[in-house]
Amino acid sequence: MTRPPVPPFSFDDAVTKVRMAEDGWNERDPTKVALAYRPDTHWRNRSQFLNGRAEVEAFLT
Template identity: 55%
Template structure:
């Protein structure tokens, strides 16, 4: 059976590692890569969408990144216990008209014994921002280790 370490139960260190791995995958903007960390029957709540299963998640991510252009994400561990992890995040992107947004949110994650995410509940708020107000400045892809995180940015 497929596993995705680190495995539960999580320590603050292993949960932080899981969070960074998720951030890196999402910053790839590759739905095929991202869905590999979810169970086949994963259940999500993301704004007004409720995808179930890897294929629906893949389709959701394809739609997301087709409209959220130049997407850059930072995640930060909030809390963990047993097989659950709470995360806060922010991402910046723009739409096809050039309007930039910073989206803030919280996620609650639940993992199976193999380290695959079986549940993801996200609450997200979007803030229109001027391009000059952006804080996430790195080439598309993985956030460099030296780039500040959310706490360092005051977010």
């Protein structure tokens, strides 16, 4: 599944992509935020390490 905007980015596309990311985080819905990351994502939050989308979602919840 490809969601716009896709590379190569123009300046306006980049601004749109950043605003979409900000809007997703501002909704504060852990499920929606976690979907923005790959299923095999690796996160570091200070001394905590999260592996996979499920752990990211649980952490945000």
